[in-house]
Amino acid sequence: MKMHHKLLTMIAAAALTAGMAAGAMAADTIKIGVAGAHSGDLASYGLPTVKAAELVVKEINEGGGINGAKLELLVEDDVCKPEVATNTATKLVSEGVNVVIGHICSGATKAALPIYRDAGVIVMSPSATNPELTQSGDYPNFYRTIASDDAQARTEVDFATNVLKVKKIAVIHDKGDYGKGLAEFAKKFIEQDGKAEVVLFEGVTxxxxxxxxxxxxxxxSGAEAVIFGGYHPEASKIVTQMRKKRMKTLFISDDGVKDDTFIKVAGKNAEGVYATGPADVSSNPLTKKYRDKHQQAYGSEPGAFFDNAVAAALALTNALAKAGSTDQAAITAVLRSDDVATPFGNLHFDEKGDAIGVGFSMYQVKDGQYVQIQ
Amino acid sequence: MDYFIELFFSGLTRGSIYALIALGYTMVYGIIGLINFAHGEIYMIGAFTALIVSTVLSIFGLPLPAIIILTLLASAIWSASYGYTVEKIAYQPLRNAPRLSPLISAIGMSMFLQNYVLLAQTSDFLPFPALIPDFAFMEPYASTIGSSDLVILVTTAVVMLLLTWLIKFTRTGKAMRATAQDRKMAMLVGINVDNVISITFIIGSALAAIGGLLIAAHIGQINFYIGFVAGIKAFTAAVLGGIGSIPGAVLGSFILGLTEAFATGYVSSDYEDVFAFSLLVLILIFRPSGLLGKATIEKV
Incomplete structure (x- = not known):
């Protein structure tokens, strides 16, 4: 046990010195870490990020690198496990990484962040959505190019109170992690804003x-609108029974419901239902460009979080170039102030680390199809 | 008061849904003392058959009443053949085995059928056509009770009466009761026990198919897993009413459905299962054989 403790201290010390050294020797190569699940059952969430980083880095290196320095990728697997992620982070820091794209899962990201923070390494995740990661303020070195879990609830509540202008809202959920989590955020936001009242908060089986x-x-309860947190099988049953009872109550839900199966199953009762979903970026020229590159290089369609990972790689490399060094403060300043063109449009980050402009849009079922509401 | 009546009808609908499935459980248990866990799956297969048959028939452009009757017949026959086969394969060879063996075999059959439908069909939810139309005369009451709720209620009542008549007043019923009382003695007086058991499974499975069709049309969606949750609840209802007793299964289902509806309405739907199962525990403490069940002595 004692031995183990000593070893940890040594690793931490090594990590620290390595981190400091990295700040100094920036000129010849810039090392970008890519950490996430690259094997195991969640590999499909992590591998597209590696490919996105490879494509962006290759492009920049072919164009001469950043301020004369070539980019080098250090790819490390964390299998999405917090206990492995700390090792991954320690290894990357000891290899002198300058910035990190990753990690993929929220739990692993949270475990790894203190190590990077102490080493002064900036981390940008394409997929970790846990709200605490940015909102707690514990990790000033953390950024992400995906909206946090509560952003969806925020979109739903804003739409209900500002656009639909309803005063009484029933919040229903399916008792699951995802649905109940969203419903609790929605309830919190409605109560904070004070524009409407939560008249019912319940879970269904x-x-x-x-x-x-x-x-x-x-x-x-007299609710004018229902905000439902959960998936489409329950949503379609509830909507169908509401319409069978001739209720005109509005129905607002999440990306678990923004699925064509919902429309197929609920049929005509699905008409008019609102659901949030990621904004459609397929028409953005940068999205097209990198998806085409992926198709050429790997002969397949990109997987999960690919666009988010491209955005992270572009934002980080842009910040490195404009900052002119690998110093944390300099990079931070660029990330916060400078708009960079990404698949999600022009992005910069707020002081907590969330990307401004990456978010959810509201969709409505019209004539058997989800249509984005502008 | 309106709210109370609305909840009451919600409870009745739920109760009659449970009852349609519980009747099959209770019949099989009454005759051979076996809890047929595959019954929920027979219900699910009935719903799938109904979906396929009604889709095919509507392509031919038949009128709705014809579609309903043909679909009902087809899925009842198809499910009955499943029930018959399941009994022959999984239960008959174990007729004289210890009580636990057929129980395990039943659970195995349930898993097999679930996964078979998963592979043969799909894991997705499929839309089920609204076979029960909205009746015009129900329109003023639509906010309280829907047309499909009414059809389910009436069907449950009719099925229960028919079953009671079958068991009390027909030759087959007499043979069933004899088999239930003492299988060996029934054999000695010339009753073909194997046939009686087969008939029980066929009737129970046909009932499950009717339930599958009506409930799927009411909910509007099916997948391979619907038999599990519905089966567990219906089984609970059968135990509550006294497993083996036909009026007991219906009574137990209504009590369970009403408890859930009122728990949701006056407390919270988060706790509907807590109330339902607390009630089960309470009733079993005071009446271990269920509300209408007969306390049986172990036969030697």
Missing amino acids: PGAVDYSAVVQKIKR
Whole structure:
């Protein structure tokens, strides 16, 4: 046990010195770490990020690098496990990494961040959505190019109170991590804003044969709109039973419902239902450019979080170029002030590390299709 | 008061949904003392058959009543053949085995059928056509009770009466009761026990198929997993009412459905299962054989 402790201290010390050294010797190569799940059952979430980083780095190196320095990728696997992620981070820091793209999973990211923070390394995740990572303020070195979990609830609440202007909202969820988490954020935001009132907050049992009792309860509560956190099977049952009871209550939900299966199953009852989903970026020229490059290089369609990873790689390399050094403060200043063109449009970051401009859009079912509401 | 009535009808609908499935459980248990865990899957297969048959028939452009009747017949026959086969394969060879063996075999059959449908069909939810139309005369009451709720309620009542008649007043029913009372003695007086058991499975499975069709049309969606949750609840209802008793299964289902509806309406739907199962525990403490169940002594 004692031995183990000593070893850890040594590694930490090595990491620290290595980190400091990295700041100094910036000229010849810039080392970019790519950390995430590259093997195991979550590899499909991590590998597209590696490919995105490879494509961006190759392009920059072919164009002469950044201020004369070539970029080098250090790819490390964390299998999405927090206990492995600390080792991954320590290894990257000891190899003198300058910035890191990753990690992929929120849990692993959270475990790795203190190590990078102490070494002065900036980390940008394409996929870690846990709100705490930025909002706690514990990790000034952390940025992300994906909206946090609560952004979706924010979009739903803003749309309900500002656009639809409803005053009474029933918040229903499916008791799952995802649905209940969203519903709790929605409730919190409605109460904070004070523009509307939560008249009902309840969980339903997924798979139950009939939801008419809870639907009666919604009716009795006088809610003008329902915000539902959960997936499409429950959503379509609730909407169908509301319409069968001739209720016109508006139905607002999340990207678990923004699925064509919902429209297929709920049929005509799906008409008019609102759901949030990631903004459609496929028409952005940069999105097209990198997706085409992926197609050429690997002969397949890119996977999960590829666009977010391209955005992270572009934002970091842009900041490195404009800052003219690998110094944390200089990079931070550029990230916060300078707009960079990415697949999501022009981005910069707020002081907590969330990208401004990456978010959710509201969609509505019209004639059997989800249509984005401008 | 309106709210109370609305919740009451919600509870009744839920109760009759449970009852349609619970009747099959209770019949099989009554005759051979086996809990047929594959029953929920037979219900699911009934719903899938109904979906396929009704889709094909609507391509031919048949009128709705014809579609409903043909679909009902087809899925009842198809499910009955499944029930018959399941009994022959999984339960009959274990007729004289210790009680636990057929139980395990039943669970295995349930898993097999679930995964079979998953592979043969899809894991996605499929839309189920609205076979029960909105009746015009129900329109003034639509906010309280829908047309499909009414159809389910009426069907449950009719099915329960028919079953009671079958068991009390027909030759087959008499043979069933004899088999239930003492299988060996029934054999000695010339009853073909294997046939009686097969008939029980066929009737129970056909009922599950009717339930599958009506419930799927009410909910509007099916997948390979619907039999599990519905089956567990219906089984609970059958135990609550006294497993083996047909009026007991219906009574138990209504009590379970009403408890869930009122728990949702007056407390919170987060706790509907807590209330339902607390009720089960309470009733079993005071009446271990269920509300209408007979306390049986172990036969030697």
